[in-house]
Amino acid sequence: MKSISLYVDKESFIHDFDPITKLLYILFALFLPLILLSFTVSFISVGVSIVLLMAAGVIRKTIPVFSFVFLVLITVVIIQGLFRPENETILFQIGPLAMYKEGLLYALTITLRVMNIVSAFLILVLTTKPSDLVETLVRKGMSPRIGYVIVSVFQIIPEMMASMSTITDAQRARGMETEGKLSVRMKAFLPLLGPVILGALINTKERALALEVRGFNSHVPKTYLYEEKTHALSKWVQAILLLLLVGAGVWRIFG
């Protein structure tokens, strides 16, 4: 089945780490550059994330994500370079448009921060099964209902898309035009929505019934099929990340 999750099923030491450590790493990558406010730290942080992504063997999967992010960042660079109020030093000029040093430096900061956050998130998203992540969070006290909603989306959306294409085929078999000009396609879309939405509502009711009889609302403490995923080094990695963060904070305040 087509999955809408970005998870890459591979064996690597990054995959072996538990989701909590990866979540902590995101916090670490997010706050360290904010606390230390230096280009070098941001560069190192992005670099570390990218090395980890390569170690996990998922670097190729990051290319589409990064290219989308860059598309957004280019506009930031252009706008900040041209129009930032603090702009003074002209770096170069193209016709009437002048690029300023201050704006470009500021754009570089933003670019690094975004890269930093995106790459840290990608480590979590690409190397953790959504169901593992949610199960860990439920163990830590998240409501199983919210957990169910998050995980089921990954399967039920593709399922709805599949039923949409079945209905499209059925309508086409009865002679409905579904290809050609934009206006034809738009017209073809409307009669599909009724069956898809109504069908989804009915399915939701039946699925709710099925969940009820499988004890979904039971008040008995939940048990789990799999043992909680932990890595021998998890505790150490978590401790080091926290220490580094606290250390950076202390250095920033007193240093």
Add this chain to the structure above:
Amino acid sequence: MNKIVVEGLKYKYPLSDTLALDDLSFQVKEGEFIGIIGKNSAGKSTLCQALVGLVPHFYKGAYGGKVFIDGLEVKNQTIADISLKVGMVFQNPFTQVTGSKMTVYEEIAFGLENIGIPRSEMIARIDYVLDLLKIEQVKDQNPFDLSGGQMQRMAIASIIAMKPDILVLDEPTSQLDPAGSEEVFQAIQSLSKQGITIILAEHKMEKVALYCHRVLLLDDGKMVDINTPGKIFSRGDLEQHGVAAPVYTRVCKELGVRKAGTSEFPVTLAEAESVLRGRKI
């Protein structure tokens, strides 16, 4: 001992003007295998859901009379509590997939996790039901990638794994081929022999006649009769109630052959064979 007691059960769905269940009363003993038959919209599914508490707790609507499961009144219990005693398998296997599990194995574990079964016990039970319903070979597949029949077996397996005292099955073999539905019936029968009480709504009359101890005939929400398959299928008014007797019974009715010493017609292949072979041609 009576496992299920239904007294004057009446039920009307919200926004509906007619009674879906109209004054039903019957008892089911522990370990009995009861078939529910009747034409479409006779109330079979509603009755099944009334035994699990989905009627009235899930749908609301107007409810009268009493349903006792093991002495506990369904109206005063929550669905979660009743689901520990009564398991239910629905008609449509596609909507019984929870959608939150990536493999058949995990899918079966879903109910067990919710009711707090320890891990070792959980694994033993899953292995047992995978074998019972013959779906070990798909245990690592995604539930949505299964065929209709495999999905239906998985749905039954998921409920059986929860080890209910009473198993309610609403047309559990609608997606299965003849060989597959025979296998499922054999599995259900083996559970019945272990002492599990079984309630089965089904249109395949030959199977009902072969496996059920007693048959409950419903028409328009009213209970016409509850009796042995032989008595029910020998009734003269079956067609008025929208039900056709098993093909063996219909043949024997045409031929006018009854079981020796009774007024009943044969209802299974074996009975029909022995009666017909006994006749001199």
